[in-house]
Amino acid sequence: MGYVQRERWQDHYAQGQGFRLLSDSERALLAEHALAPQGGGRALEVGCGLGELAVYLAGAGYRVDAVDFTGSALDRAREQHAGVEGVRWLHLDIERDDPSVLDEDGYDLITLRLVLPFARDRTRLMRLLGELLRPGGRIVVITPTVAETPAERRNIALDEDEISLLLQGWEESHRLSADGCAVLILRHPNPSVTTAVEKGPPTGHALTGVLAVVTDDAGRVLLGRTTRGMWELPGGKTEGPESFEAAAVRELAEETGLIAHEANARVLTFLVDDSHGVPRLTAVVRITAHSGTPTVLEPHLFARWEHHELSHLARIGKIFAPAGQALNAVWPGVLPGLPTVHAYPNAVDHPPVPGEPAQAVRLRHAMAEAVIAGGWAPSAPVQEALRSVPRHRFAPEQDLSTAYDDNLAVVTRRDEEGAATSSVSAAWLQADMIEKLRLAPGMRVLEVGSSGYNAALLAHIVGPAGQVVTVDLDPYVVERTRRFTAETGTRGVLALQGEGARGAPEHQPAGGFDAIMVTHECWDVAPAWREQLAEGGRLVLPLNIHGYTRAIVFERQGEVLRSKGWTYCGFVRDLGSQAHTAQVLDLANGQLQIRCEDGGPLDTDGLETAVAGVRHEEATGVTVGGNESFETLQLYLATRQKGFCRLTLDPSKDTGLAQIPRGNPAAAVVAEGALAYLTHVPVTDSDDPDQRRHEFVVHAFGDQGPTLAQQFAQAVRDWDRTVRDRGYPELFVHPATATATASTDGLADEAVLTKRSSRLVFTWDDKAAPRPGSAPTGQPTGQDLLVAIPPAGTGGPA
Numbered sequence: 001m002g003y004v005q006r007e008r009w010q011d012h013y014a015q016g017q018g019f020r021l022l023s024d025s026e027r028a029l030l031a032e033h034a035l036a037p038q039g040g041g042r043a044l045e046v047g048c049g050l051g052e053l054a055v056y057l058a059g060a061g062y063r064v065d066a067v068d069f070t071g072s073a074l075d076r077a078r079e080q081h082a083g084v085e086g087v088r089w090l091h092l093d094i095e096r097d098d099p100s101v102l103d104e105d106g107y108d109l110i111t112l113r114l115v116l117p118f119a120r121d122r123t124r125l126m127r128l129l130g131e132l133l134r135p136g137g138r139i140v141v142i143t144p145t146v147a148e149t150p151a152e153r154r155n156i157a158l159d160e161d162e163i164s165l166l167l168q169g170w171e172e173s174h175r176l177s178a179d180g181c182a183v184l185i186l187r188h189p190n191p192s193v194t195t196a197v198e199k200g201p202p203t204g205h206a207l208t209g210v211l212a213v214v215t216d217d218a219g220r221v222l223l224g225r226t227t228r229g230m231w232e233l234p235g236g237k238t239e240g241p242e243s244f245e246a247a248a249v250r251e252l253a254e255e256t257g258l259i260a261h262e263a264n265a266r267v268l269t270f271l272v273d274d275s276h277g278v279p280r281l282t283a284v285v286r287i288t289a290h291s292g293t294p295t296v297l298e299p300h301l302f303a304r305w306e307h308h309e310l311s312h313l314a315r316i317g318k319i320f321a322p323a324g325q326a327l328n329a330v331w332p333g334v335l336p337g338l339p340t341v342h343a344y345p346n347a348v349d350h351p352p353v354p355g356e357p358a359q360a361v362r363l364r365h366a367m368a369e370a371v372i373a374g375g376w377a378p379s380a381p382v383q384e385a386l387r388s389v390p391r392h393r394f395a396p397e398q399d400l401s402t403a404y405d406d407n408l409a410v411v412t413r414r415d416e417e418g419a420a421t422s423s424v425s426a427a428w429l430q431a432d433m434i435e436k437l438r439l440a441p442g443m444r445v446l447e448v449g450s451s452g453y454n455a456a457l458l459a460h461i462v463g464p465a466g467q468v469v470t471v472d473l474d475p476y477v478v479e480r481t482r483r484f485t486a487e488t489g490t491r492g493v494l495a496l497q498g499e500g501a502r503g504a505p506e507h508q509p510a511g512g513f514d515a516i517m518v519t520h521e522c523w524d525v526a527p528a529w530r531e532q533l534a535e536g537g538r539l540v541l542p543l544n545i546h547g548y549t550r551a552i553v554f555e556r557q558g559e560v561l562r563s564k565g566w567t568y569c570g571f572v573r574d575l576g577s578q579a580h581t582a583q584v585l586d587l588a589n590g591q592l593q594i595r596c597e598d599g600g601p602l603d604t605d606g607l608e609t610a611v612a613g614v615r616h617e618e619a620t621g622v623t624v625g626g627n628e629s630f631e632t633l634q635l636y637l638a639t640r641q642k643g644f645c646r647l648t649l650d651p652s653k654d655t656g657l658a659q660i661p662r663g664n665p666a667a668a669v670v671a672e673g674a675l676a677y678l679t680h681v682p683v684t685d686s687d688d689p690d691q692r693r694h695e696f697v698v699h700a701f702g703d704q705g706p707t708l709a710q711q712f713a714q715a716v717r718d719w720d721r722t723v724r725d726r727g728y729p730e731l732f733v734h735p736a737t738a739t740a741t742a743s744t745d746g747l748a749d750e751a752v753l754t755k756r757s758s759r760l761v762f763t764w765d766d767k768a769a770p771r772p773g774s775a776p777t778g779q780p781t782g783q784d785l786l787v788a789i790p791p792a793g794t795g796g797p798a
Helices: 003-014 024-033 052-059 071-080 122-131 151-156 160-168 244-256 310-315 321-330 358-373 380-388 427-437 453-462 475-488 527-531 607-611 631-640 705-722
Strands: 041-046 062-068 087-091 107-113 133-144 170-178 181-189 195-197 207-213 221-226 235-237 265-275 278-287 302-308 318-320 342-345 410-414 420-424 444-448 467-472 493-497 513-518 533-545 548-557 560-568 583-587 592-596 615-625 644-649 666-671 674-684 693-701 730-735 752-754 758-763
Touching (some): 003 071, 024 170, 024 181, 052 062, 052 087, 052 107, 062 071, 062 107, 071 087, 122 133, 122 160, 122 181, 122 302, 122 310, 160 181, 195 321, 207 265, 221 244, 235 244, 244 265, 244 278, 265 321, 278 321, 302 310, 318 321, 321 342, 321 475, 380 427, 410 475, 427 453, 427 513, 427 533, 427 548, 444 453, 453 467, 453 475, 453 493, 475 493, 527 533, 527 730, 533 631, 548 631, 583 607, 607 693, 631 644, 631 666, 666 705, 674 705, 693 705
Parallel strands (some): 041 062, 107 133, 195 318, 207 278, 444 467, 444 513, 467 493, 513 533
Antiparallel strands (some): 133 181, 170 181, 221 302, 265 278, 265 342, 410 420, 533 548, 548 560, 592 644, 644 666, 674 693, 730 758, 752 758
């Protein structure tokens, strides 16, 4: 809340003045509509003043957090209610301060009694409070109304438009009254979608105007609530020969009182559309510095000015269409579903715009510490990058908690069917892949697949003497990367639109890139990545091997890439020229599905008849504990078994034909009209994962099923005897056209996998380095038996 108000209230309570007492009618309404859950509940009182309502709620069975931004009020409240239990008095500006002191489990009841009209950004405040509610919780707002308040005191009241706006943001709302005040009972925040609207027909034959985009010291964008009931950016028509920058600065001052200079204004893009058949050209001007406090200077046009979280923009209701397009020009993706507009980006970039809430700093450090504690970021440069680069500014459509979840891939782009095509990958995975590159200051790095954040991490590590070239097929993703790196002041990143499999030949340094990082799943290793990599340089990419994805780091040794490390992960597949379509076969009316990602076409003759017959079982005698990793088993079977495939079960059609855990793909083999797949059975159950064990079992169909099951089971036993706990094989990637070398001598055919552009040679033996401890986050363990895709949050497209 405003600093001037804080000083005024501080003096008010320090001088011994009080606050309107809780009336009998208010008590009666609270008793009826704010009952504590059985066994007690949690309540948050915003603007508690001297604490009368907080004490009442504590007596009604709540544990109460009573917050106020006025220290003198809290001092008196603590003194007057020293013997009251169940109340925690907190000095907190709910609008501005980091809410970390509040209950992380949320609240059953939130009250705002006679305080909401004093909030500067009340729309944002109500959204934030809605996020603090537990399921089924409610907010109670008690506020004077303009109709019941004398004209000289209407600054303490809300008008009917404001109350209507409050009620629209909730799935369930009730309006009551008590002592001339409106009592609003609000439940279930409504995720209403922002709608772009127009004002009315313009008066001229053409319209040229500007919209100014400004943010406060926490990165929140300023919008005005108009008397027409929509949100707008500061702006208006240009006057005479003035520049667009000058017009934006003038309109900002005339409408809000904020002062800026043309030197701090940059035209980012021009939007061309029409308004009621009249051509309209709008310049989007980003103002990077300003002074003053937003003030309503044109009350006939604006009711108030508020700062909004970027993550709330998609849910604020009606917004002036050009304003919505302007916001999307600065932060692509914050307002999906807007009407079509032609945009012409300006080549001139703007200076970085600082500003973030204290909560972002705290969450960023917590994310970094979680990644470090997991062992994913052992080096100081990567640790410092995680602590420094503002991840939330590369995912502005997400709230801070989501943006800084260390185990979550934040989706930022989907196709027409809703499938993710781009995201900010999980922080632990990004850190792990960057660590494997062994970067140093001054290096030149190629990133294939953009998100902005990963490039910013790379740029932070290689420093001002280095460079990051990032390439993406999607022009939207490229523009988003360019815009966000400019906003955050990330230097040394060059974002290019292009086919990732080509690399960046026009920007390849002499001798090649020092490191290359691919951030989408690859079925093949593009020749350009090897060719553009310096000798001894490192390439890390998520490689799909028979449907299993691992982030593998390779070192270039001439024409060969040699593996130096593996990490279990999951990414969205390549959408470019290297994309690959798996062989798929439906069985038993679609109940089962066989997928073959690699190798030649499977001989599937007779399988339909086989699965309709008897199912055979073969126990392997191999067990796995809840925290034991079996991630190498998947690849061992995939690269050692002829006819390898994966079997999935459609749960909606499940008749008990197969037993595939949770419907996830199971390792399988097909041969001579028979099908065998790997499942498991519990051996020891326990609430403690360390004590829980499962045994791998092979199920098989067909006349040759018993023989196939025995062979498959023996492969599991071989893994247990020679590979388990010894890590991944050494993998050599040769050009597909290269002749056989000594590295392939003596290897079974199954250990050589040929793709379009490369030949993969696996060397499984008992000389691999032991793998210490239990599996880190993201790797399959006995708790995720036979899951062939990563658990939710273990990476994504970047």
